[in-house]
Amino acid sequence: MTVIYAFQDSSGHWHGDPDAPLLDPADEPGRGILTYQPVPGTPEAASPFAGQRLTVLYGITDLEAGPVTYQLDTGGRFLATWHIHTLLASPMGTAPAPSDTPPDPAPAPRLESAFTEGGRRYALTGTRCDNGQLTLELTISSEQGDIQGDLCGTVTADHLAPLARLLDAASRTLTHPAAVPPPRQGGGWAPAESARLAARFRQQRDFTVLAAEFGCSRGAIYEELTRQGRIRTPGSDRTTPASRPLSEAMQQRRQVHRNTHTRWSDEEERRLAQRCADGVLTPELSNEFGRTEGAIESRLLKIGAVGPAADQARLNAL
Secondary structure, X not given: OEEEEEEEOOOOOEEEOOOOOOOOOOOOOEEEEEEOOOOOOOHHHHOOOOOOEEEEEEEEOOOOEEEEEEEOXXXXXXXXXXXXXXXXXXXXXXXXXXXXXOOOOOOOOEEEEEEEEOOEEEEEEEEEOOOOOEEEEEEEEEOOOOEEEEEEEEEOHHHHHHHHHHHHHHHHHHOXXXXXXXXXXXXXXXXXXXXXXXXXXXXXXXXXXXXXXXXXXXXXXXXXXXXXOOOOOOOOXXXXXXXXXXXXXXXXXXXXXXXXXXXXXXXXXHHHHHHHHOOOOHHHHHHHHOOOHHHHHHHHHHHOOOOHHHHHHHHHXX
């Protein structure tokens, strides 16, 4: 199925996986323009990409399609992958409307970000001081607006990435794992449980985690997902497309990035994570792995890598 699997926003940043392999390695990805205009009043209208003119990549991949079809300005209607649909539809705040009259005096540059999870609202505000430092304030409040926690301090900009890694490490150390539900007692899957597994599979692809969550074996998870048609047994219904010579454009791309539009192996991902942790930056990783910088950043985010290159990728994705 042809799906939209990556897009470039108006700032030039890529989202999704622009280097995702197509089912036929000889194919070239389609490229089009999408002016993203959600329906006013819907949650999607608060998307950070609302009103932007996006460059999209589409092609036949094995990525799971989402529920929404998008009409391109350049012609064609395509489903987007679940990941792309989530990025476009998630309300993450909108930029303030431009004003013809500049403020006087000019306010200090501010950083504002917030999201709601588990019935709590997490808000981060940062203000740049005259001395170049950032005053950060993090608040946690209930749905009724009651403050349940706060954290405030002053740092320099180059401290943000190390602090983010420190907080991430602390959360892994201090957060207790969720209790494992009791094992399922034989029998088939109830409709509600089967539907919940399908929903969780979109977010979590580790069968060991799913087995612990649903109180069954990894094999039972595999069998149920196979029955639902969400995974396919090797060779069951997919035919390998006939090999065709690479197009001239693809050959030229691979002269610059030798591995562009090829699948990442487990060993490559492991080595990429290690090199990132060693402090190697994105341009060097691009040369080393023979892939575009956008593909490197996308893969660093996907595998949860830690290091300066991964920190920069997260900042670019904001």
